[in-house]
Amino acid sequence: MTRVLVVEDDPQLVRALVINMQARGYGVDAAPDGATALRLAAARRPDVVVLDLGLPDMDGTDVIKALRGWTRVPILVLSARRASDEKVAALDAGADDYITKPFSMNELLARLRAAVRRTDSVPLVPGTALVTTDEFTVDLIAKRAGRAGHDVRLTPTEWHLLEILVSNPGRLVTQRQLLQEVWGTSHTNRTNYLRVYVAQLRRKLEPDPSHPRYLITEPGMGYRFEG
Known part of the structure; x- marks a missing residue:
């Protein structure tokens, strides 16, 4: 069973979310504040976190940063x-998606399903299981990146973007293709998402993020991985 942690201080909204998610077979835990959310996340190990930013005890962005210190669980704001x-x-703190209130319950549930799918295994093209550069390695089977002998912590969205790019070495992957694959068809115009996440990947993997050697921007078109 897929387990969801809902972090929200509005009891009526929590009730609606719990009812709708449980009706679709999700297991749901709810936290009214950030401190409770962090305790529950450590204890229950949810598969997805749905998080409000306006919490009574701390800003939701701080909750995201705290979670990203130890887990890659998808986080939907x-x-x-x-x-x-x-x-x-x-998004820069490590969230994987952002939904504004008021929202459609059907859209939220669709985003939730997409987040779960992004963490599932995808078939590999033969010969692409391990990608090695002079600066970092990407193990597509173990879903792990490493640099200088240490694991590089990536969010599920960062990983998904990197996985697509390194699986297509030397090939342009268009902005539309990336947005559709990672965020879904309703987000194909959100190019700012790509800028944020590619910048994060460069900070974590490139020797000089301001002059990328591996994750190349094709202005107005998309991105390309050069191994």
Whole structure:
């Protein structure tokens, strides 16, 4: 059973989320504040986290950062904050998706299913199980990246982007292809998502993120991995 942790301080919304998710076969835990959320996440090990940013004890972005210290669990932000910089801050902290309130329950559930699918295994092209560069390695079977002998912590979304790019060495992968594959068909115009996540990958993998050697931008078109 897929287990979801809902972090939200509005009891009515929590009740609606729990009812709808349980009706579709999810196991659900609920936390009214950030501290409870972090305790439950450690104890219950959810498969997905649905998180409000406006919590009574701490900002949701701090919860994201705390979770990202030890887990790659998909995090879906559910927030009334609509400002672009707030969305980027949440994504930059490690969130995988951002849904603004008010929202459609069907859309939320679709995003939830997409987040679960992104953590599932995908068939590998023969010969692409291990990708090695002078700076880092990517093990597509173990779903692990390493640099200088140490594991590199990646969020599920960061991993999915990297996986697509390194599986297509030397080939342009268009912005539309990446957005559709990673975030779904409703997000094919959200190029800012790509900028944020590719920048995060470069910070973690490139020797000089401002002058990338491996994760190359094709302006206005997409991205390319050069091994």
